[in-house]
Amino acid sequence: MDKIYHILTLVSIGIYWLLVALVTFRIVLKKRAVSVSLAWLMVIYILPILGVFCYFLFGELNLGRKRAERAKAMSPSFSDWFTQLNSCQAHITENMGAHIYKIDELCNHRMGIPALSGNSLSLQTDPKVILNTIITDIEQARYSIRMVFYIWHIGGLADAVASSLIQAAKRGVDVKVLLDSAGSHRFIKSHWYTIMTNAGVQIVQALEVRPWRIFLHRLDLRQHRKIIVIDDTVAYTGSMNMVDPAYFKRDSGVGQWVDIMIRLTGPTVNVLSAIHCWDWEFETGRREFPQIPQCTVNNGLPQHPIQVVPSGPGMPEYLISQALILAIHQANQSIRITTPYFVPSSELLSALKTAAHRGIQIELIIPHKNDSTMVKWASRSYYGELLDIGISIYEFYGGLLHTKSVVIDQQFCLVGTVNMDMRSLWLNFEVTLAVDDIEFTRELYQLQNEYIEQSYPVTYEQWKERPHYNRVLERIYYLFNPLL
Structure with a gap:
């Protein structure tokens, strides 16, 4: 019996070291930053079994087969939609400052997205003003509302936003909300999720976290965008999640979160809308595009060119x-x-x-x-x-x-x-x-x-x-x- 245990021990050690060797070769052969490769090698060698397990979970950008195929199939159609914007009047390269001109070249070359002029911007810093302004715009929505957020947390004015979406859906507005599965897991389990979906609000979990799928796609890949688009005429983006800071992580010991949002009108709104459409199709497989923006620009007014720069799996890297x-x-x-x-x-x-x-x-x-x-x-x-x-x-x-x-x-x-x-x-x-x-x-x-x-x-x-x-x-x- 001791001989059997000895043999099993030697076999187990051999299998483990073979696994470590194979993972090491896989890390070395991957084309990525040397610092990242060295960090993973250190994790694997310091934490023998746990390190290998963590690498399979988090070490590689694994979207899952269906999402990877979907992202590949989506790219040409969205690239064609973005490229159409280059021929509209709002793409005025001769009036661009030196900073944005180079970024326009970069984004245009890599993804077809041009910088567009003719926008108006409003910097909003007070969370109550931000949430109340969003509610006002939702109440005026006529046909569509698109949202994507990393975190939706119940409480305070965030609940008032949910109520306004319910009322919008009841009057026939098409409301699509995409929420990160990990960041918004408490909201998804709350009564608000049920009430909103029953009222006709379409809520989709992005990158859904399920224990039995841990080896099918990377768990720490997250949907971190914050976008609201209403009737393809008004948009918001910035750092603020759909939370009321007075009710969010009050016991964390770091104080209230300090955020901003940008309210936009103009052609750039439609580009943000297209980014939401990308994310929606990436999760659901259902395709739709926003309308091509009205590209007329009043030359007598400030042009305010804005370049939308998105990133994420399926999009051009980095x-x-x-x-x-x-x-x-x-x-x-x-x-x-x-x-x-x-x-x-x-x-x-x-x-x-x-x-x-x-x-x-x-x-x-x-x-x-x-x-x-x-x-x-x-x-x-x-x-x-x-x-x-x-x-x-x-x-x-x-x-x-x-x-x-x-x-x-x-x-x-x-x-x-x-x-x-x-x-x-x-x-x-x-x-x-x-x-x-x-x-x-x-x-x-x-x-x-x-x-x-x-x-x-x-x-x-x-x-x-x-x-x-x-x-x-x-x-x-x-x-x-x-x-x-």
Whole structure:
């Protein structure tokens, strides 16, 4: 019997090491950032069985067979729809600023999406104003409402939004709501979900999480966009989920979440509508397109060109990351960034360092308290090298600063749903607006000034005096940065 146990032990060890060797070769042969490969190898070797299990769950971008086939089949039709916009009057390249012109070239070449002029924008910062304005627009909807959110959380004015959608559906408006299965799981299990679906609101779970499907598609791939489109005439996007901050994560110890939304009218609305149609077909297989926007532009009014930059599986890889890095490289004077999660890719970090070495003033505003302990320490692992080259870091004490914004030279900005971490830049479904509008950009810059007023600067001298256990935690989580 002992001999049998000995043989079984040797066989088990042999099978395990064969599995590790095969996974190692698979990691090495995958064409991705060296830092990501090294991080996964470290996980597999330090956590022998668990590491291999985690790699199969999270190590590769696995959409599942049906979604992968659907995404491949969708791309040509959506590319044709986007390409039609290049011939409309709203695509005025000769009037574009230098910043957005390059991003227009990038997005046009990779996905066919042009920057469009003739838009109006409204920066909204107060959550009550945001939710009440959304409700007012829903009440005026005549034929369609499209929504996609990562989180829908019941309570407060978010319930009033749900009620307004129910009333819209009852008067014949076509209401389609796409919610991330993981981010909105509590809402999906709530009575609101039942009431809304019974009233005719179409609610679809994006990337549904089911335990028996863990090996069929990647579980941490999430639908992180926030988009509302009403009658293809009014749209919203930004950092705010469908939550009332006064009722959301009150016991998390980080304070209320601080967000913004952008309300738009004009041709860009239809592009955001098309992004929702992409996501809807990706999940349901049902195809529809918004109408081609009315492209007439009044030359006597400000043009406000906006480039919609989407990213996610099935779309061109790393498109938002490329647009962000392109904008950073074009900076001539200043770069100011707000983000709740700062775990940059090596390419983004290199772009920021290069800008700092060119003498560009760079300011980074991030929350002092974070809802993710791992991200908190991973973010701080970068402080030393950033402070050393003159990048200013401010820690926000007024709650969890969730606004995702980049202002370049106080003339151009990027704003949307994407965090400065590799999960947002490489993996999730995201959307960002590149806005060539000086007035709007300066309004956003002033908001960032208000964030700084509620922040404390981190000095290099102060940082060097931090406790040793902080340094240990930073180094540990730094090793896992590519996987966060």
